[in-house]
Each structure stands twice: as C-alpha cells, then as structure tokens.
Amino acid sequence: MHLSLQIQAQEQAEEAVYKWAKRADVEIGDVRYHLLRNGLILRQINIKRGSDALNIEHMLVRAEPQQLTGDNPKIGSMQITGLHAQLHRDETLSLWQQERQLLRLWQATHAMIIDGGELAIYLDNSNPPLILSDLQLSQQALGEMRRITLTSRVNGAPVQASWLRSAGGDGEESGSVSWRHIDLSQLTRAAHPGPSSGFLSGEMEWRRDAGEAAAISLLGELRVNQQHDEKALHASKLQWQGTHSDSGLKIAIHTGGWQLETWSHHLPIIANRQLIGARLDGELIWQRDERGSRFSSQQGSLDHLTFAPLADENLGNWSIEKLDYHDMRLDSARQIFAARDIKLSKPLISYQPQLQRRADRQVLAQPWQYDIDTIEIESLSMLLALDSGNIQLSELNGSCSISNTGINSIILKSMKNRDEDPEWQIRGEIEGQHGNFNRAQLKIKGAHIPLTQLRPLIPLKGSESAPLMLDGTASLATEAAFNSGVWLFHGSASSENLILAHAGSRWMAEKISTTFGPVGTGSDSQHIQSLVAENWHYIAPLQPLPPYLKNRRDTEAATGQQAWWAENLAAGKWLVDEILWKSGSVSVGQADAYWLKDAELQLTTLSPQNPSVLSLQGAMGGGLLKLDGQWSPLSSYEQFLGTITLEHATPFFLSEWMVASGFPKPIQGRISASLNIRQGESAEQYLGNVQLSLYRVKLEHAVTANDPMINRVGYNSIDLLHRLENEEREITISLPLGGEWQREAPDMEGLGLQLQKQLQALAQRPAAASAAPEQRGAKVATRIRLHESGNLSLNERTRLRKVLKKMHEDPALIVDLIPKWSGESLNWDSMQRIEYSQMLIERFLNHRGISKQRIFPAAPTDRDRAREIASIWVTLNRID
The missing domain is CATH 3.30.1330.60 (OmpA-like domain)
Structure with missing residues (x-):
C-alpha cells in the first residue's frame, strides 16, 4: 500500500512540477518526492533570463508539490546546494523583479539555506565578473519580514552581509555588509572603487521605510591599506552618507587620500590626456539621476595627479603635485567643469607640436565646457619638445582663468633667488572652445637664459663628424602666435659672451643681437631680419702646409662643398636679411696669434636663391684688407664674385703658420696682394687673377731640414727668395684663374697649389738680376x-x-x-x-x-x- 501511494505521489509531483516549470520558463532535470518525509528534491535546475543564468545542482524543498506550484505556495524550508549564477548589472533588476512566479516562491518560504555556491556578477560587458565564492546564505521568516545573512569570499577575501526586508518588497528594509582586505589588483575596473592597488576593506548600512516610493538611506566607509595587515595604517579612506530613491542618488562623500584611478570617466579630458592617478582630500556631493552624474564641493585638494595620453604613447604624461580648489562643480554627462578658484602646485607638462597635432586628429574627444575664475600656478615646469631638441622652462609662477573662449589673462614669471638667475615671463591669451584650443597670442620674454637651454631654437647644429659646442647667456622678447596647430614667432634676441666651437674652430662675441620673424613650425622659411655682433673673435685651427706631391692631378682639386654652418642654414630654410659684425678679429692657432684686427663684416640677403652682397674690412699685418663681392654660401655649390685686396702688410702674422709648416720665420718685409674673380662664359664658370707682391721680405738665416719649398720647388725658402727678387728686392707673381665652380672652386687649397706651381716654374728660370746690396753704413x-x-x-x-x-x-x-x-x-x-x-x-x-x-x-x-x-x-x- 505504501509503495503504491509513493508511486502515485511521485507521478503527481512530476506532473505538477514540470507543468509549473514550463509556465515559469524553468528547466528541471530531475524531480523526486518523498511522501513520508514530505520532501521534494529537484536536481539540475536551470533558469535563463536574458544574459543572466542560474544553475542549481540540488534543491530540497519541505512542501507538497501542489503547495509549491499553486497560486498561493506554502513552503516550510528550502535547502540549496551547488548554486552557480551569472548576473549582469544592467539586466538583473529589470528582469528578475518581473518574475512573479519565482518571487512568490521566495516570499512563501519560511526558511532558506544556500550551502556552497558561486555568484559571478558582470558589472559591464568589457571586464571579467566579480566572483563571490564559498557562498553561504540563510533566510528566516519573521512574520511578514525576512532576515537574511550571507557569508562569501571575493577573490579570497571575506564578505559578510545581513539584512531585513519585507516579503512583498515594499515594506521597511535595513541591512549591512562588510568586507576585509580585497586585493584591488585583482578587482575588475568595472567595480570603480577608486584605487587600483592595495587591500580594500569597508562596510555599508542601508535603511528604507515602508512604501514603494520610500528613499533608501545609505551610510558607509571604504578603507585601503597597502599591506594585508589589520594593524596597518589606512593609506586612504572614503566615507559616504546619503539617499537613493526613484528620483536618483544623492550622497555626501568625505575622502582622505582617496585614489581616483578608476574615476576618470567622470573627469575632463585635457589635451587628449586622461587622468590615470590622483588622491582626493575633501568633501563633495554626488548626485545621479536620469541626466547623469554631478559633483560639487566647497573645497578640497588633490595630489599626485597624472594625465596619460589617450592615443599616441609617445606623448608624454602630464602631472601636478597638488591641486587645491574652491566651489567646484562637475557635470560628467553634460561635460561641464567649473570652479571659483584653483591652485596648481608644481605642475609638469610637455608640449610636442607634431605629435600633439596628430593625436588631436586621431582622438576626437567630446569637448568639455570650462568656467574657472582664477587659476593660481606655483612652480610650473614646461617642456617644449621640438624635432631639434627640448626646451625646458622651470619654476614659473603666475595665474590665468579659463572659460569657453579659452585660457585668458595668462601671466607667468620665473622664480628668482639671484639677479643673474634665468628669468622667463609669459603673458597672453589662448583661444578656443570647449577645451579644444586652436589659437593663441603670447608675449614671451627671457633674460639670463643659458644658450644651452635654447639650443633647439638656434639654426646652427654642427655636423655629423663634429658637434657644436655652445656657451653664453641670452635674452629675448618675442610674440608667439598659434593658429590651427602652427606656431609662428616674431621678436628680438641678444646674447652675451657667446662662444661657438666646432671641429677646432671657435667664434666668440661679447654681444650679439638679432631681430627675427616669422619663424616657427608652420613657416616655409625661417626669417631673420638682422644679426649684429660686437667685439667678435674667430679662432681658426692652424693647418700646416702639407708636402706638395708633384704628381697630384688637377682633378683632385676641391669641389666647392658647403661649409657645415651653410648646410645647417640651408637645411633649416633660414633666410637672413642683414648680417653686421663690428670690431672683430681673426686668429689662427692661438687666440693671440692675430691675422686680422679691427674687422667689420657686412652681408645682405643670405639665402639659397640669390647671392649675398658681402664686404669685409680690417687690419692685417698692419696693412688694409678689403673684400667686396657677391657670395653664395647657401647654394648647392659655393661661389664668390668680387675682389680681395691686401695693402702693405707685414708678414709677422704668418710666423706661427710658417714655423709649423717648416719655413724659416719672417723677420721683415711688406706684402701686397689682390684676388679678382668674375663670371666666366657661363654661370657655371669663372675667370680671374691673383697678384702677389713681396718687398724686402727677409727670413731668419736658418735653413730647416723640413722646409716644404725644397720638395715643392727644389729650393729652400731663403734661396728661392734670392732667385726671385729683382734689383729693388721686390717679387711680383701673377696667376690667372679659371674653371668650373662645381669641379674646381677657387678655394684656399686650390689657390695655394696654383701658387706653388707658379713658384716652381719661376724657380726653373735663370735667376733674376741680383738685388742691389743695401748700404753697409745704415x-x-x-x-x-x-x-x-x-x-x-x-x-x-x-x-x-x-x-x-x-x-x-x-x-x-x-x-x-x-x-x-x-x-x-x-x-x-x-x-x-x-x-x-x-x-x-x-x-x-x-x-x-x-x-x-x-x-x-x-x-x-x-x-x-x-x-x-x-x-x-x-x-x-x-x-x-
């Protein structure tokens, strides 16, 4: 009899349960009913709602099947083992709250136990879920109320919760939850706690009065320790108190050193850079409704702010050591940021024009609207990264304001401890809308700036084989204009005690002044109006005369290559209207071995397209040196058309060079010379002549074994002079010139070789008439x-x-x-x-x-x- 009743009860249970399951869209793998124990066992229960899934391996229900599946179910207890659930935040509330049949079961259960389970909560679609493992849950009916307790682990860290709510869901409700030492490095960013490292602890309490529209009161605290230790000091803390209702969320938040790494989606994007790190100290109000999230705060501070580029990783990070604010308002949905005043301490920014323009084109970030009455800036460091190098501006103080029209009333000035310290001043406006700045007008002044800091702005860079050494200080006053990603500068600059050194040569000036413009990143050429140097001194390396090789072919002559500085100017597309060097000198070898004194050089229109008008005048060996002509140093091959004359110079300035070359030292005489070069039959050719006159030239009475004239012309220098002198002790040499600029330019080496050939030819002739002996009775x-x-x-x-x-x-x-x-x-x-x-x-x-x-x-x-x-x-x- 008992067996037949059990079989009948089993069949009725299966029929009722499967019928209910079909109605409720629930899959149940196996149904077992124990009549005597009044126990219903369900296995392999699967429920899917949208992306959510609930799987139960085993469920023991103390209720008759008809009481379980009817319209008014009555369940004594329910015990669940092997729970596996996947819930998605966006769908959980809307879908599960509509499940009336499932909700009736939960409301009808007097006692429930979940023993062992795992809950995966997907907070968004782009990150892995939060995993609540070792799930233990119990529910106890207290009349119309339900008391629920829960223990679990999140990534191994303990979580405990308990709450009391009405069975119908519209009555009074209260509860609390706490967690200890959750490893934030394993916590998905979708949880948005703020910090991204350390160990998170905290608790939260909530309470809601009866009524469907009643607001929920919230109270809680988060703490982050950098060590997994109960006794460790809290590195940061966040406390909140507020309400959540149908109209939205309103919470008062108090923070102490709270990390904001994961709050970046609420914050403005600056120059296509997003906040990736900061710590907040202050009190703020957070409101969220259908319009989005809004934040407000009377005052607070952030420190160690870091902004990282959204696109090009080659763009440098920006940082601010500390930011203090008053009356801040932020609307992340409408993208509005406003404040009464902000103070920035030790901001560090870098600007890379080429990379920034490319990043601005790649990332079209939604523009923000700004309204900041006053920004105080303390100890700003700004790095301007150009293709030719970096320019660093440090220790700038000042202020500005920001509105939807741009950055206004910019005033920046360097801190100075001493009068000779470098000083910068920047004033002006940066125009733009919604944080995207596309125009600027700035006035920039600098004083006592080391030239090494301005190296990227200087046209001369050196050569591959020899870098340029630079020393001195500079002052400048320039107006900078920015338009559509292009910077242009106009202004003036000067330098004191300037030194340029390259490959053994040195050029110095007590003062150099220049006016320039436009120069900049978007100009087809870089324009300098004037370049004036005072008390300049050029020191050339001493190059001894090498032994003459009689079998050297004419085709081995120099080919008129550009000088290194001309290559630099041509490569940078520099144009110079006028160059004037006053009160100068030229030395060879040692600084005091002067070849030219009281020199003045003037040049007009230095460009690759047109020849420059060049003049040089000075004292050489007590005589007058003059150079006048047209010079083309920036063309593909160098050209000079004009005259060079030297009148009645003494030869003593040649002493060190002659000794180094093996000649006897000159001790008396006068030298006059002239060089004339004119255009040949075509633009590629030239013609000219050299005239050299030596009068009463006397050398030391010592024939050196390494006298280069022995190998070059067959006679030592003293004998050669005696062979070439006429009765008046004068030597006159004339050289015709001619050739192609590109193949055999008339440079110093080429002229020297031709002079040696002429001397060799003259030396082979019969000796000139003996010079008249000077009176012995002088x-x-x-x-x-x-x-x-x-x-x-x-x-x-x-x-x-x-x-x-x-x-x-x-x-x-x-x-x-x-x-x-x-x-x-x-x-x-x-x-x-x-x-x-x-x-x-x-x-x-x-x-x-x-x-x-x-x-x-x-x-x-x-x-x-x-x-x-x-x-x-x-x-x-x-x-x-």
Whole structure:
C-alpha cells in the first residue's frame, strides 16, 4: 500500500512540477518526492533570463508539490546546494523583479539555506565578473519580514552581509555588509572603487521605510591599506552618507587620500590626456539621476595627479603635485567643469607640436565646457619638445582663468633667488572652445637664459663628424602666435659672451643681437631680419702646409662643398636679411696669434636663391684688407664674385703658420696682394687673377731640414727668395684663374697649389738680376724706448721729425724699425711692447706723408738682444 501511494505521489509531483516549470520558463532535470518525509528534491535546475543564468545542482524543498506550484505556495524550508549564477548589472533588476512566479516562491518560504555556491556578477560587458565564492546564505521568516545573512569570499577575501526586508518588497528594509582586505589588483575596473592597488576593506548600512516610493538611506566607509595587515595604517579612506530613491542618488562623500584611478570617466579630458592617478582630500556631493552624474564641493585638494595620453604613447604624461580648489562643480554627462578658484602646485607638462597635432586628429574627444575664475600656478615646469631638441622652462609662477573662449589673462614669471638667475615671463591669451584650443597670442620674454637651454631654437647644429659646442647667456622678447596647430614667432634676441666651437674652430662675441620673424613650425622659411655682433673673435685651427706631391692631378682639386654652418642654414630654410659684425678679429692657432684686427663684416640677403652682397674690412699685418663681392654660401655649390685686396702688410702674422709648416720665420718685409674673380662664359664658370707682391721680405738665416719649398720647388725658402727678387728686392707673381665652380672652386687649397706651381716654374728660370746690396753704413737716426701704452713723448716726436725731414728730402730713403730687447729671454710682454712701440712710430710717420712702403718694422731675433735699455732703433737705409 505504501509503495503504491509513493508511486502515485511521485507521478503527481512530476506532473505538477514540470507543468509549473514550463509556465515559469524553468528547466528541471530531475524531480523526486518523498511522501513520508514530505520532501521534494529537484536536481539540475536551470533558469535563463536574458544574459543572466542560474544553475542549481540540488534543491530540497519541505512542501507538497501542489503547495509549491499553486497560486498561493506554502513552503516550510528550502535547502540549496551547488548554486552557480551569472548576473549582469544592467539586466538583473529589470528582469528578475518581473518574475512573479519565482518571487512568490521566495516570499512563501519560511526558511532558506544556500550551502556552497558561486555568484559571478558582470558589472559591464568589457571586464571579467566579480566572483563571490564559498557562498553561504540563510533566510528566516519573521512574520511578514525576512532576515537574511550571507557569508562569501571575493577573490579570497571575506564578505559578510545581513539584512531585513519585507516579503512583498515594499515594506521597511535595513541591512549591512562588510568586507576585509580585497586585493584591488585583482578587482575588475568595472567595480570603480577608486584605487587600483592595495587591500580594500569597508562596510555599508542601508535603511528604507515602508512604501514603494520610500528613499533608501545609505551610510558607509571604504578603507585601503597597502599591506594585508589589520594593524596597518589606512593609506586612504572614503566615507559616504546619503539617499537613493526613484528620483536618483544623492550622497555626501568625505575622502582622505582617496585614489581616483578608476574615476576618470567622470573627469575632463585635457589635451587628449586622461587622468590615470590622483588622491582626493575633501568633501563633495554626488548626485545621479536620469541626466547623469554631478559633483560639487566647497573645497578640497588633490595630489599626485597624472594625465596619460589617450592615443599616441609617445606623448608624454602630464602631472601636478597638488591641486587645491574652491566651489567646484562637475557635470560628467553634460561635460561641464567649473570652479571659483584653483591652485596648481608644481605642475609638469610637455608640449610636442607634431605629435600633439596628430593625436588631436586621431582622438576626437567630446569637448568639455570650462568656467574657472582664477587659476593660481606655483612652480610650473614646461617642456617644449621640438624635432631639434627640448626646451625646458622651470619654476614659473603666475595665474590665468579659463572659460569657453579659452585660457585668458595668462601671466607667468620665473622664480628668482639671484639677479643673474634665468628669468622667463609669459603673458597672453589662448583661444578656443570647449577645451579644444586652436589659437593663441603670447608675449614671451627671457633674460639670463643659458644658450644651452635654447639650443633647439638656434639654426646652427654642427655636423655629423663634429658637434657644436655652445656657451653664453641670452635674452629675448618675442610674440608667439598659434593658429590651427602652427606656431609662428616674431621678436628680438641678444646674447652675451657667446662662444661657438666646432671641429677646432671657435667664434666668440661679447654681444650679439638679432631681430627675427616669422619663424616657427608652420613657416616655409625661417626669417631673420638682422644679426649684429660686437667685439667678435674667430679662432681658426692652424693647418700646416702639407708636402706638395708633384704628381697630384688637377682633378683632385676641391669641389666647392658647403661649409657645415651653410648646410645647417640651408637645411633649416633660414633666410637672413642683414648680417653686421663690428670690431672683430681673426686668429689662427692661438687666440693671440692675430691675422686680422679691427674687422667689420657686412652681408645682405643670405639665402639659397640669390647671392649675398658681402664686404669685409680690417687690419692685417698692419696693412688694409678689403673684400667686396657677391657670395653664395647657401647654394648647392659655393661661389664668390668680387675682389680681395691686401695693402702693405707685414708678414709677422704668418710666423706661427710658417714655423709649423717648416719655413724659416719672417723677420721683415711688406706684402701686397689682390684676388679678382668674375663670371666666366657661363654661370657655371669663372675667370680671374691673383697678384702677389713681396718687398724686402727677409727670413731668419736658418735653413730647416723640413722646409716644404725644397720638395715643392727644389729650393729652400731663403734661396728661392734670392732667385726671385729683382734689383729693388721686390717679387711680383701673377696667376690667372679659371674653371668650373662645381669641379674646381677657387678655394684656399686650390689657390695655394696654383701658387706653388707658379713658384716652381719661376724657380726653373735663370735667376733674376741680383738685388742691389743695401748700404753697409745704415745709420741709426734715433732710438725710441719701448712703450707699454700711451703716446710718444714730446722729445721722441721731436727726434722723429728730424727723421721725417730727411725722408721727405730724399724719397729713396727707407726706414727700418729694429727692436732691441733686454733680459734673459724674449717673453710675451716684451713682444707686446715691441709691437706697440713700432706701431706708434709707424703711425707717426705714415700720418705725416711717409708711405708704408718705406717703413719696415722688423721682428726681434736673438741677434737683437741688447745690453742696454730696450728700444726701437729707427735706422735710415737705402738700396744703391
């Protein structure tokens, strides 16, 4: 009898349960009913609603099948094991709250236990779910109320919760939940707790009064420790209190060092950079409704802010050490950010024009609207990254404001501890709308700026084989205009104590001034109006004359390659209207080995398209050097059309070069020379000539074994001079020039080779008529003591007037200025006194009508050492 009743009850249970399951859209794998125990066992229960899924391996229900599946179910208890659920936040509430048949079962159950289960909660579609494992849940009916307790683990960290709610869901409700040491590095970003590292602990309480429209009161706290230790100090904390209702969410939040890594979706995008890290201290109000989220705060601060680029990773991060604000308002849905005032401490930004323009095109971020009355800036560091290098502006203080029209009233100025410290000043406006800035007008001033910091703005870069060494300080005043991604600059700049060094050459100037514009990132050319240098000094490396190879072919001549600085200017498309160098000098080898003094160089229109008008004038060896012509240094091959003349120079400036080359040292004489180059039959050709005159040139009486003239022309230098001199002890050499600019430009090396060939040819001819011997009885007319400074004395001028009278009466007379020195050795000070004294005498005679062709200063030699007072012997002489 019992067996038949059990079978009948089993069949009725299966029929009722499967019928209900079909109605409720629930899959049930197996149904077992124990009549005597009044126990219904269901296995493999599967429920799907949208993307959600609920799987139960085993369920024991203390209820008759008819009471379970009827319209008014009554269930004594329910025990579930093997629960596996997947819930999606966007669908959970809307779908499961509509399941009346399932809700009736839950409301009719007096006691429920879930023993062992796992719940996967998908907070969004792009991140892995939160996993609640080791799920333990119990529900106890207390009249119309249900008390529920839960324990579980999130990524191994314990979670506990308990709450009390009405069976119908519209009554009073309250509860709490707590969690300990959840590893944030394993927590999905979709949870948006704020920090992304550390261990998260916290608790939350909520309460709702009776009534379907009643608001839910919320109270809670989050804490993050960097160590998994109950005793560890809290690195950051967030507390909140507020309400949630049908109209939305309103919560008051208090934070202490709370990390904001995962709040970036609420915050503005700045220059296509998004906040990836910051810590917030302050109180704010968070409101959320159908219009989106809004935040407001009377005051607060953020520190260690970091903004990372959205697109191009080559763009640098931006950072701010601390940001303080007052009366802040943020609407993330409408993308509005406003504040009464903000203070930025130690912001660090970088601007890379090319990369920034590309990123702006790639990322079309939804624009934000800004309204910030005052932004105070403290210790700003700004890096301007150009293709040619970086420019760093540091320790800038100032202020500005931001509105929908742009960044207004920008005032920035460097902090200075000393008067000589670098100083920057920036003023102006940056125009734009909704945070996308496309125009700017800035006035930029700089003073005491090390030139090394401005290297990217300087046209000269050096060459592949030799970098450019740069030293000095600069000042500048420029107006900068930004339009559609292009920067253009106009202004002026100056530099003091400038030094440029490249491949053994050095160029220095006490002061250099320039006016420029437009120059910048979007100009077809870089334009400089003027470049003026004062008290400049060029030091060229001393290059000895190499041995002449008689079998060297003409085709081996230089091909007129551009100089390194010309390559730099041409590559940068630089154009210069005018260059003026005043009060300059040129040395070869040592800084005090002057070849040219009192030099002035003027050049107009330096460009690749047109030749420049060039002039140079200065004193070389006491004579006059003049250069006038048209020069094309920036064209594909260098050209010069014009004349160079040197009149009545003494050869002493060549001494170090001649000694280094193996020549005897020159001790007396005059040199005159001229070079004339004109256009040939075509633009690719040139014609010209060189004239060289040597008069009474005398070398030290010492034939050196390495005299280069021996290998070059077959005679040593002294014998060569004697062979070439005429009766007046004059040597005249004429060289014709001609060729193609691109193949055989008339450079110094080429001219030197042709001169050597001419000397070789002249040396093979019969010797010229012997020079007339100078009178052995040359008379010392007077002696002038050595002067260190000042002018000739009255007595010295009187004695020189007697010499002057004799020379006017006899035009055949010449005067030698022979130095007599005293002391143990001929030192630098003595040499300076000798040269200065000879200059005084020569100037006195020359200004009174005696040509330099009749005045011959001599270099001091060992034979000129005197046992008496050092002086200049003014000796009258003639050639018979």
